Amino acid sequence: MSRSPKSYPSDRAEVAEVLIPPIGLVGSLRIPQQSRGIIAFAHGSGSSRFSPRNTYVAEALNHAGFATLLFDLLTQDEEADRSNVFDVPLLAERLTTALNWTFADPRTDKLPVGLFGASTGAAAALVSAAAFGDRIGAVVSRGGRPDMAAAALEEVRAPTLLIVGGNDQDVLALNRSALACLTCPKELKVIPGASHLFSEPGALDAVVAEASVWFTRYLSPAARNAREG
Known part of the structure; x- marks a missing residue:
């Protein structure tokens, strides 16, 4: 992995550990001054809010002016059951809970929302995006399994970017199939x-660059106004 970006200066960002009700999902919220939006992360395959790759991407997005929410989709007891990390409806339900929290919290309720999903978390992100419609401004998937979102793919309205490694041939094929099912702006x-x-x-810096461009494009005021108009 590339070297980690320098931490955002404490006087330029609000940093808080949060508990998301009703079951107390643990999260890390980081809000730079004059944030352009908030990106909620959905990890997968047994990862956590401490995922070094998602943390790397989140810090880079903070530098680009986006708030970020990294949180654990499963409790410690649930993580012990390996099948839960592939339970897309459960992961999507937890992401939906976190999104409702961001919509209600006064620190984030006015910010446009994007989703960043990895592995099975990408499927959860797309299922949640389909459920929330225009309330989700953009989705980015890194090495994800969007195919596991199944029928929800056709309902996604948020512009969606799928990022896959060129050597990850099996996942690349699955992403191409999922791309064909999406009817939203997509790439x-x-x-x-x-x-x-x-x-x-x-490689991860390339992911950061693509994600930053996508979120900047589709979480901008002009993009939001165009979709709402």
Whole structure:
């Protein structure tokens, strides 16, 4: 993995550990001054809010002016059951709970919302995006399994970017199939030479660059006004 970005200066960002009701999902909320939007992260495959790759992407998005919410979709007891990390309806339900929290919290209730999903979390992000309609401004998937969102793909209205490593052939094929099912503004970006975990030098930086451009484009005031008009 590339070196981690420098931490955002404490006097320029609000940082808080949060508990998301009703079951107390633990999350890390980071809000730079004059944030352009908030990006909620949905990890997968047994990862957590401490995922080094998602943390790396989140810090980079903070530098780009976006607030971020990284949180655990499962409790510790639930994580012990491996089948839960592939339970897309359960993961989507937890993401929906977190999104409702961001819509209600006075620190984030006025910010446009984007979703960043990885692995099975990408499917959860797309299921939630389908449920929330225009309340979700954009979705980005990193090495995700959007195919696991199944019928929800056709209901997604938020512009969706699928990012896949060029060497991750099986997942790339699944993403191409999912892309064909999406009816929203959509794009597939293949990072040459990258594997599933984007651990090659510069691979995760390429993900950051693509995600930043996508969120900047579709969470902008002009993009929101165009969709609402």
